[in-house]
Amino acid sequence: MNEARADNWETIACPVCDGQEFKPLFEKQGEPFVECKGCSLVLINPRPVFSEVMHTYTDDYSRTYAKKADKKIRRSRRRVNLLAKQIRHRGRWLDVGCSAGFVVQAANEAGFEGWGVDVEPWGVRYGSETLGLANLYAGMLEDQHFPDRHFQAISLYDVIEHVPDLNRLVSELARLLAPDGRIDIITPDIGHWRVTRPLSEWKEIKPSEHLYYFSAQTLGRLFERQGLAVIKKRLSLKSSMKLVVAHGDH
């Protein structure tokens, strides 16, 4: 996975509270899992640097994803339809980490104009060529330079826990979201009652891949820093959380 990992590590301040003091929890595959003393965010720190983390997004990742296409499109439709009920105007829907674009397709079906972006080009190629989807972009969201307030809905499904520069991402989301728009987030929930103990055995603990382990509190605080607010938390039977986020003055 990460060939040269030992050579390139970075130590970060806590992305939620800027804290610099961390309590060690455990190590997994040589990577230190720690808890921020300021806000209790759990993260990998120090961690392999950005370019190496990107290596875990191999072509295999999207090929496997595309193979389960039927299941993925059904799940995408359920997710899109649930958020769609809370959105008054059908505008553009951006799926961040879109892979082959199943959410984009579901958004189109629900009357939105679906857009997608993914750091890994294979899924985007598959979605454009095989699914015939327009508006799919390969690369970082922040490098696309989409216009201000361009999207009525933005979804990040199993994405935010992977993103190296969280505050850069969230401030970009705040810039892109329409005034009455909604952001839909699904991410593992370290505060969930089904999280396995010891924590090191929880299935979501993934060195190099899942860089942060949020609770509703820590994720809410991250969004508040950029003027956004969690307006809804849905119960999940699995150890994940489903949050809807809006502008703070929504």
Ligand SMILES: [Zn+2]
């Ligand atoms: Zn913190």
